Amino acid sequence: MKEKSTVSLPEIEGVVMGHRDGHGFVVRDDGQPDLYLPPNEMRAVLHKDRVKACIVRYDRRGRPEGRVTEILARSGSPIIGRLLHENGVWLVAPEDKRYGQDVLIPKGATGTAQPGQVVVVELTEPPALYGQPVGRVKEVLGDIDDPGMEIEIAVRKYGVPHQFSEGALAEARALPDKVRAVDRRGRVDLTDVPLVTIDGEDARDFDDAVYCEPARVGRGKGWRLLVAIADVSHYVRNGSPLDIDAYDRATSVYFPRRVIPMLPEKLSNGLCSLNPGVDRLCMVCDMLIDAKGLVQAYQFYPAVMHSHQRFTYTEVAAILQNTRGAEAQRYAAMVPHLLNLHDVYRALLAAREARGAVDLETVETRIVCDEAGRIERIEPRTRNDAHRLIEEAMLAANVCAAEFIATHHHPGLYRVHERPSADKVEILREYLKALGVPATIGDMPGPRDFQALSKATADRPDAPQIHQMLLRSMQQAMYSPHNVGHFGLAFDAYTHFTSPIRRYPDLLVHRVIKAILKGERYRLPVLPIPGEAQAKLAKRLEERGASEAMKRSRGRPSSEVLGWEAAGLHCSANERRADEASRDVEAWLKCKYMRERLGEEFAGTVTAVTSFGLFVTLDSLYVEGLVHITELGGEYFRYDERRQELRGERTGVRYTLGSKVAVQVSRVDLDGRRIDFRLVREDAAAEGRPERGSSRPGGRTPREPNAEADEVADTPPSRRAGKGGRAPSAPAPASSRGRGTASSGTGKGRRSAPRAAGAGSAAQSPVSGRGRRARPGRG
Incomplete structure (x- = not known):
């Protein structure tokens, strides 16, 4: 590798993001x-x-192309792949195709691994211009078809901590099995209050319990709403081994049939879970809410509670729909309390409407697996009033927690959601204009503007794709000590208080509230930042944290402010990591599911349009795949970003968001987590030709499940992988990598055959009048 370039070009620092086609990108630190x-x-x-890199040229669309001038740091991430033995050479073909080279394994470095098994590799020699990387087998995961292998791969691929330290486990074992008398001191006794938990059927840990009763608020009627949250901070002490492990994970990670918890099971499913029929320690947000759904008073206090019932959403919804039905008869003593909760929910919902919170309904999906881990x-x-009831109660408690911290001028972590960027607003405005939507938005839209657009277009046949674009224009929510409000929920201050079992920011918020109640100041422990994130965090602290802190302090930011900034960035990054790992496992399972349906035909809805083709979601299976542009017929298709459509220049055939198409499953790439479709017949295009404002109402875009009340804000603006919502390009035909003696591991350890015509990358497919040549994107 060249050491330093002698060319006097400005150097740019960033992280390399490889692409399965062999090229890559430098994700720049400067944004x-x-x-x-x-x-x-x-x-x-x-x-x-x-790396450091410099720009050497620009393409005709003004996009920069670069050259690496210096390697600043090698990634410490292990490489996961299949061990192959070919022509006397041992090598590992990476499962993540963004690693563009196979890893050579010396004969004595294979350990106990057998050919074809999935292994974890530690690099001993990095790649060079004329040599492949060399490594040794560090861990053997098993055979590719072993149940749960997709999860074993994902946790290592994304660096998800999945084993607790000995110190944390020892500390957990030393904890009591139940609440002791000493633990009750200084706490309010709520054991006689009929608090209940309401969760999904498959929930194992219970963070929150609720209770509501009518109350006088001023001269009018109202309610007293209690939200009791498990007091994890009582058991997870500041800077302890348990605390360090929890910070490292930052969140629990949810996979089909398996959870990697933030805390050991003794805490997450036992001592800190608000299980029915046992006493538990909790932190309570005790609120008085008026008839308009506004919180008029609140207080926080530590308490001891006793869950009187564990309800499911389905049970509560059935009771609310029919107070004389079988479910209501079964839980007759609890029905009045559930009706009180429903009453306060309707008031809170009215307040949500009045403040202009953005509410975009989307279809969430659930994967049901068999005992072997395969998708059934x-x-x-289905979301019902029971889901929304709990969400509104949690929102109210979270807002009170944020206001409590802000009022006492104590540093802490807020859940912030900034307004859409000017670029995204302009793209949205152009899209609405192209569709002939009469309502529009200004340069600095507020939540009410988005709410008004949602309502104004709700009855249009193309409402699903318009609402999808509204969602994509949103920023991502994150954790920060700088309170800039929550755009999507229309709150001036918002934080996460209600899930300390599975989110580290909530645990920090509990500690801050306790410190304020005691008249003290909470100090963050000195917690380690994983090595891979240190450089990224340091740069972001310099650019974001320091600048924002200096605006407020008019000087050099304190170490305390920077510590909170680092904690926020770390928790935000690990939240994204957990989402990526979960999506990766679901993509693997869906690919295995669809391999059994090769050649079958389905009705689908276009859920994304790119320059290289259409992403189509099957209406009956909720699985997404790509119809490559070369599958759309023998003419030139032009991509219109404003309209989010592909239009045939000769015939005028249009494919846009929400278009209905008939497709056939043509190819499934398990390693690439990719499903390819082809149009079943040419006349299917006629269904993809809606005139302006008259697209057929297709199935809404399924998104990954998110039980958070602020799901609108936490959903990435684009469901495609890649920075800034850039859609991934289609993979190119398989080609030799490395020195020519190495082959990737597919099937029986052999490299897959080249793809059929029309299934390759948009950048490498011959145009021949059939498709639009496009520069490859990051995927």
């Missing part, structure tokens, strides 16, 4: 557009390496 790296520049670097079916989740 500017990614720097494209051609395949020859990727030979001496690997995915996730930190994918079904939509």
Whole structure:
């Protein structure tokens, strides 16, 4: 690798993001557009390496292409792949195809691994311009078809901590099995209050319990709402081994049939879970809410509670729908309390409407697996009043927690959601204009503007795709000590207080509230930041944290402010990591599910349009795949970003968001987590030709389940992988990598055959009048 360039070009620092086609990108620290790296520049670097690079040219659309000038740090991430033995050479073909080279394994470095098994590799020699990387087998995971292998791969691929330290386990074992007399001191006794938990059928840990009763608020009627949250901070002490492990994880990670918890099971499913029929320690947000749904008074206090019933959403919904039905008869003593909860929910819902919170309904899906871990079916989740009741109660408690911290001028972590960027607002405005939507938005839209657009377009046949674009224009929510409000929920201050069993920011908020109640100041422990994140955090602290802190302090930010900033960035990054790992496992399962349906035909809905094709979601299975542009017929298709459509220049055939199409499953790439469709017949295009404002109402875009009340804000603006919502390009035909003696592991350890015509990358497919040539994107 060249050490330092002698060319006097400005150097840019960033992290390499490889692409399965062999090229890559430098994700720049300064937030500017990614720097494209051609395949020859990727030979001496690997995915996730930190580098310096310089811009050497721009393409005709003004996008920069670069050259690596220096490797600052090699990624410490292990590589997971299949061990192959070919022509006397041992090698590992990475499961993550963004690592563009196979890893050579010396004969004595294979350990106990057998050919074809999935292994974890530790690099001993990095790649060079004329040499492949070399490594040794560090861990054997098993055979590719072993149940749960997709999860074992994902947790290592994304660096999800999945084993607790000995110190944390020892500390957990030393904890009591139940609440002791000493633990009750200084706490309010709520054991006689009929608090209940309401969760899904498959929930194992119970963070929150609720109770409501009518109350006088001023001269009018209202309610007293109690939200009791498990007091994790009583058992997880500041800076203890348990605390360090919880901080490292930052969140629980949810997979089909398995959870990797933030805390050991003794805490997450036992001592800190509000199980029915046992006493538990809790922190309570005790609120007085008026008839308009406004919180007029609140207080926080530590308490001891006793859950009087564990309800499911289905049970509560049935009781609310029919107070004389079988479920109501079964829980007759609790029915009046549930009706009180429903009454306060309706008031809170009215207040939500009045403040202009953005509320975009989407279809959530649930994967149902068999005992072997294979998908049996994918079904939509039905949201009912019981779901919304709990969400509104949790929102109210979270807002009170944020206001409590802000009022006492104590540092803490807020859940912030900034307003949409000017670029995204402009894209949305152009899209609405192209569709002929009469309502529009200004340069600085507020939540009410989005709410008004949602309502104004609700009855249009193309409402699903309009609401999808509204969702994509949103920013991502994150954790920060700088309270800039929550745009999507229309709150001036918002935080996360209600799930300390599975989210570390909530645990920090509990500690801050306790410190304020005691008249003290909470100090963050000195917690380790994983090595891979240190450089990224340092840069972001310099650019974001320091600048924002200096605006407020008019000087150098204190170490305390920077500590909170680091905690917020770390928790936000690990939240994204958990989401990516969960999506990866679900994509694997869906690919295995669809391999059994090769050649079958389905009705589908276009859920994304790119320059290289259409992403289609099957209406009956909720599985998404790509119809490559070369499958759309023998003419030139032009991509219109404003309209989010592909239009045939000769025939005028249009494919846009929400178009209904008939497709056939043509190819499934398990390693690439990719499903390819082809149009069943040419006349299917006629269904994809809606005139302006008259698209057929297709199935709404299924999104990953998110039980959070602020799901609108926490959903990435684009469901595609890649920075800034850039859609991934289609994979290119398989080609030789490395020195020519190495092959990737597919099937029986052999490299897959080249793809059929029309299934390759948009960048590498011959146009021949059939498709639009496009520069490859990050995927």
